[in-house]
Amino acid sequence: MPYSDIREFIARLEQEGEIAHIKAEVDVNYELGAVCYKAFNIPDPEKRKALIFEKPKGHNVPIAVNLLGTRKRMCLALDTVPERFHGDWIERAKNSIKPVVVESGPCHEKVYTGNDVDLTKFPVPIWNEKDGGPYITMPCWFAKDPETGWRNVGMYRCQVHDRKTVGIWAGPYRHINMQWRKAFAKGENFPVAIAIGPDPVVTIATIANCGYGEDEMNLAGALRGKPVDLVKCKTVPLEVPSTTEFVIEGWIKPGHMKQEGPYGEAYGYYGESNMREYVEITAITHRNNPIHQASYLHRTPNEATFTRLPWEAEALVQYPTGGLISVNIIDSVAIASIKKTYDGQGKMSGMGILGTTSGRLLKVIIIVDEDVNPYNLQDVMWAISSRCQPERAVEIMKDISTAGIDPSISEEHKRDKTSLTSKMIIDATKPVSRPFAEAVAPQKEALARVEKEWEKYGIR
Numbered sequence: 001m002p003y004s005d006i007r008e009f010i011a012r013l014e015q016e017g018e019i020a021h022i023k024a025e026v027d028v029n030y031e032l033g034a035v036c037y038k039a040f041n042i043p044d045p046e047k048r049k050a051l052i053f054e055k056p057k058g059h060n061v062p063i064a065v066n067l068l069g070t071r072k073r074m075c076l077a078l079d080t081v082p083e084r085f086h087g088d089w090i091e092r093a094k095n096s097i098k099p100v101v102v103e104s105g106p107c108h109e110k111v112y113t114g115n116d117v118d119l120t121k122f123p124v125p126i127w128n129e130k131d132g133g134p135y136i137t138m139p140c141w142f143a144k145d146p147e148t149g150w151r152n153v154g155m156y157r158c159q160v161h162d163r164k165t166v167g168i169w170a171g172p173y174r175h176i177n178m179q180w181r182k183a184f185a186k187g188e189n190f191p192v193a194i195a196i197g198p199d200p201v202v203t204i205a206t207i208a209n210c211g212y213g214e215d216e217m218n219l220a221g222a223l224r225g226k227p228v229d230l231v232k233c234k235t236v237p238l239e240v241p242s243t244t245e246f247v248i249e250g251w252i253k254p255g256h257m258k259q260e261g262p263y264g265e266a267y268g269y270y271g272e273s274n275m276r277e278y279v280e281i282t283a284i285t286h287r288n289n290p291i292h293q294a295s296y297l298h299r300t301p302n303e304a305t306f307t308r309l310p311w312e313a314e315a316l317v318q319y320p321t322g323g324l325i326s327v328n329i330i331d332s333v334a335i336a337s338i339k340k341t342y343d344g345q346g347k348m349s350g351m352g353i354l355g356t357t358s359g360r361l362l363k364v365i366i367i368v369d370e371d372v373n374p375y376n377l378q379d380v381m382w383a384i385s386s387r388c389q390p391e392r393a394v395e396i397m398k399d400i401s402t403a404g405i406d407p408s409i410s411e412e413h414k415r416d417k418t419s420l421t422s423k424m425i426i427d428a429t430k431p432v433s434r435p436f437a438e439a440v441a442p443q444k445e446a447l448a449r450v451e452k453e454w455e456k457y458g459i460r
Contacts, residue, residue: 002079002201002224005106005243006293009077009200010064013050018073020049027057028134033127036065036296045070059123063292068200074309077200078223086326089223089313097221099228105242106287107195111234113283118163119248122284123292128264132273134160135263137295139248140195140206141168142238143176146183151239152176153206153216158194158248158279159260166194166248167260167278169271171419173360173401175212180277184254191236192252192279197245197293202228208310209357211318235282245290250279266297267331269407311358318356324349328374332363332403335374338429346427347395354400354423361403366426371439383428387436393427 003009013019053063080088124134136158152175159167170177180190205220221227230239236249261273308329325337350365368383402421430436
């Protein structure tokens with residue numbers, strides 16, 4: 001059954017023992033981020049809980065962090081298990097379900113417009129020492145193409161500049177940037193609505209890297225097996241999920257820029273400060289007793305590590321040729337296993353992955369055979385060590401678009417804001433047209449017997 005809102009999802013996580021409550025008062029400036037850093041660096045991944053800060057200093061709105069921060073919790077959100085995640089996603093995504101617009105919803109239980117708009121009344125943390133200000137870190141941005149009406153939903157961090165303005169950084173390759181440039185070209189302002197804390201499947205669809213022109217709410221409906229209920233915004237011509245905890249409405253205006261950043265990015269480095277677009281807020285709405293859903297980013301692993309799971313699934317959906325079995329994305333590196341039937345297929349598969357929407361944000365693609373587990377890094381290193389001849393198996397392509405937060409981008413491309421990088425394909429597959437050494441394995445009958453009688457050996 002789909003969750004109607006984030007509250008039902010939190011209740012499920014409580015049942016599963018996945019939540020830790022911080023009942024002590026915690027300062028939203030720096031202290032809250034330090035608690036997250038310490039909690040998320042616990043060596044045992046199973047003990048890295050989602051955190052609910054019940055008493056942010058000076059506020060009565062709890063902050064929920066890291067709700068989707070493990071593979072298990074991502075699967076709980078989609079009512080699946082890790083071994084079925086990709087398959088269930090692909091099957092459900094085949095049956096797009098459009099959202100429906102309803103008359104009203106809990107997200108409008110409290111409405112602030114005009115002089116009552118004050119974003120600083122709500123708890124927004126300054127997460128790390130050198131962040132440029134408070135940041136909203138799990139915002140789902142709703143927008144529409146000014147020419148076609150196509151709804152686009154994406155996730156872009158928001159720096160709170162003051163009570164009525166909030167920043168955005170979306171590179172030129174991001175869909176919302178493409179849309180607002182169309183509006184700006186006609187001298188028009190661009191309306192946006194920012195949903196914070198919708199039901200978890202809406203958040204997952206938001207980060208899935210759908211193809212250009214695809215409505216993420218259709219995907220969310222498919223993944224839920226039920227349409228998403230939307231309500232019309234109060235001051236902009238858009239719709240948002242009806243059970244969202246907070247909604248920020250406003251307009252991005254051509255030529256209006258503010259200094260944004262730095263910010264602690266998902267790569268684990270501070271992104272640079274620059275002049276960037278911002279939203280002039282016209283309304284803030286929220287539920288009674290709202291919850292602020294947030295994400296703390298630092299060096300891997302962090303919550304963004306596991307939000308790559310939808311990238312993997314969408315890469316499998318969008319992959320243009322056959323043979324792709326599984327994809328494991330770690331930061332900007334993808335490891336993919338294929339059923340190889342012809343020589344040259346390894347590099348073709350790498351280019352196919354780079355051609356998906358998820359591939360735009362990847363830098364390194366490693367292709368392995370179907371007998372190699374892409375989720376077992378020791379297995380992958382074995383394949384590279386024994387099946388890869390670098391002079392013929394490695395291809396490097398120059399000047400391709402990547403994530404603007406990549407700290408290794410050249411100074412030239414940082415200055416011109418093109419975010420160009422080189423990308424690499426490593427073909428660690430065996431040749432098809434000639435014999436190759438056979439991998440060592442025990443006798444099949446003996447292995448089957450050992451697996452059946454494993455308990456008798458006393459190995460734990």
